[in-house]
Amino acid sequence: MTTSPRISMRQEDGVNVIRFNDHHLFDERTVRDVAEQITAAIPNDGSPIRLILDFAGVELISSSLLSKLILLQRRIDGTGGKLRLCELSASCSRSSGPRTWTVSSPSIATCVRP
Numbered sequence: 001m002t003t004s005p006r007i008s009m010r011q012e013d014g015v016n017v018i019r020f021n022d023h024h025l026f027d028e029r030t031v032r033d034v035a036e037q038i039t040a041a042i043p044n045d046g047s048p049i050r051l052i053l054d055f056a057g058v059e060l061i062s063s064s065l066l067s068k069l070i071l072l073q074r075r076i077d078g079t080g081g082k083l084r085l086c087e088l089s090a091s092c093s094r095s096s097g098p099r100t101w102t103v104s105s106p107s108i109a110t111c112v113r114p
Contacts, residue, residue, distance in 0.1 A: 049081035056087035
């Protein structure tokens with residue numbers, strides 16, 4: 001069975017920017033598809049991963065997604081790269097809890113700057 005694209009990716013100034021196609025990243029199937037698609041989209045050659053996750057339009061995220069983001073952060077840290085979360089709505093920001101994330105301003109252009 002083919003899964004629908006849950007993300008779209010583009011390059012901006014050498015940084016991969018992933019945008020979510022769903023407004024609710026909550027149910028287990030969606031979270032699994034998103035995690036698999038992000039993993040497939042980013043390099044696996046050991047080079048530093050520079051990634052922005054653009055949450056524009058996302059209204060709801062699950063704790064399961066947060067755990068996947070923690071694993072992603074560890075993978076990126078292991079390459080000496082950077083992960084930034086942008087355009088989080090107020091409700092999504094509150095649900096991310098005490099974990100230390102690099103949450104940037106609403107502007108993707110600002111997120112891309114080192």
